[in-house]
Amino acid sequence: MVGYGIIVPVLPELIKDLTGGSVAQAAVIGGWLVFAYAVTQFVSSPVLGNLSDRFGRRPVLLASLLGLTFDYAMMALAPVVWYLFIGRFVSGVAGAAVATATAYMADITTPEKRTQRFGLIGAAFGLGFIIGPVIGGELGEFGPKVPFFAAAGLAFANFLFGLFVLPESLSKTHRRPFSFKRANPFGAILSLRKFPTVLWLLLALLFFTMAAQAFPSVYNYFTIEVFGFTSSQIGRTLGLFGIVFALFQAFGVGPLVKRFQETPVVVLGMSAAAIAFVGIAFIHAESWLYVLIVIGAASGLAAPAINGVMSRQVPDNAQGELQGAVNAANSLATIIGPLLATQVFALFTVSPQPFGYMPGAPFLLAAAFVILAAALFLFTAVRFDLSHKPSVALHPKTPEISPPGQMNIPTAEREGKGEDDESERD
Structure with missing residues (x-):
């Protein structure tokens, strides 16, 4: 994740250098690259x-690390x-x-410690996205291609470590044939059609x-x-957002949910996001940007609270399906x-401007999505009386969702269980 975060602050400048175009034109290309x-x-x-x-x-x-090395090197030399x-x-x-890395972790960890180890992977990703933009931003002062060389070197160093140190974790006796059915990324969402409450909450979470993720x-x-x-400056401010976002998720969600339950916490997180997006859309003073970044980081309260509600709406034997559906929606x-x-x-900054000049337009659109998400959540909470509805699951497990700028990959806990079940059937 450090490698990905490194390139974010310098990508606009690299695209501009290669195309000779404006920031608006670079944004169009950058969007298609993402x-x-x-x-x-x-x-x-799911295929890998x-x-x-x-x-x-x-x-x-090992093939993945070589692929990342190739990617960063190609972008540096493009x-x-x-x-x-x-x-x-x-x-x-x-x-x-x-996903394979989390499967590796599951292979070498006892079942009762897997959640803790998966949490370490999530923490490493979050830390990487905090550190990465800061490093990339500072290296970018020496040229827009320098961070890409650094990311390539980091990926190749990881490859060498894996080549000489990393053992295989999955014995041949526990391997299974490739299955196209298991490689379907939409299967998890379709499997939850029998839980309408979860589908409404998933729709709110999607918006x-x-x-x-647009931010x-x-x-x-x-x-x-x-x-x-x-x-x-881009790297430092993204690092600030990442730190405050992580603090809200680590130390804010639990105490607030315990004190007020999930619904007010979701509304608080979404309100903070909407305020920050609208504010950023209209600001002209740099000092206000830092204030709004801190306010917007409180949006980190919303997703874990929604996921906590969803985890109680399905039985224990469907918790893995729920995790897969949340991952699919996030993706x-x-x-x-x-x-x-x-x-x-680009539409509101390109010259000449057919719709007027307003670079903050995408943040207004993001605010509209947040308001729609809040409306869907409140509608679901009232319609299904979520505040008083008892938990369906005896042992609910809150699904994971990635911070802005990251894509969450399903953990291997469910795959491991399925693998064990298949081995038992054999």
Whole structure:
């Protein structure tokens, strides 16, 4: 995740250097680059997971790290912009191996400790996205391609570590044939049709996550256009957002839910997001940007609270399906949100401006998505009386969702259980 975060602050400048175009034109291309990466990762994730079940975790992980090295090196050496798309497609496939990494963790961890170990993976991702933009922004002061060389070196160093140190975790006796049925990324959502409450909450979560995932994808272009930010300023402010966001999720969600239950916490988080988006859309003073970033980071309260509600709406034996559905919704939001935000930004900043000049337009759109998500959530809470409805699950497990700018990959806990069940049947 450090490697991904490193390139965010300098991507607009790299695209501008390759195309000779404006910030608006760079945003259009940047949006399609994120789209290419997200779609490829979404499709590839269950495929690589199945390949690791068939051939082992180690070869998939090593191939993934080589793919990331190739991606960053190609972007660093790219003479024309279409090289960036080749790199992003390769990176999408390689990045999907995060699911294989969690499977590796499940292989070497006892069942009672898996949740803790998966939490460590999530913490590492969050820390990487906090550190990555800061490092990338500072390196970008030496040139827009320098962070890509650094990311390539980091990925290749990881490959060498895996090649010489990492053992195989999945014995041949526990491997299973590749299955196209298990490689269907939409299967989890379809399996929850029998739980209408969850489907309504998933729809609310989808719109909210679309807004959240759009923020880091357009923020770099927006701050360059409005404030003339350098790469280091972009990296530092994204790092600030990541730190405060993580603090709200780590220390705010639990106590607030315990004191007020989930519904007020969801409304608080979504209100903070809407206020921040509307404020950023209209600001002209840089000092207010920092205030609104801190307010917007409180949006980190909403998604965990929604997920906590959903986890109580399905029985214990459907918790894995719920996790898969939340991952699928998050992935779709990551595909749609950044592309939509960057295209809207370009539409309102390109010269001549057919719709008027308003670089904050994508943040107004994000605020509208948040308000729609809040309306859907409150409608569901009232219609199904969620405040008084008893839990269906005896042991609810809150699904994970990634912070803005990241794509969440299903953890391997459910795959491991399925694998064990299949072994028992055999």
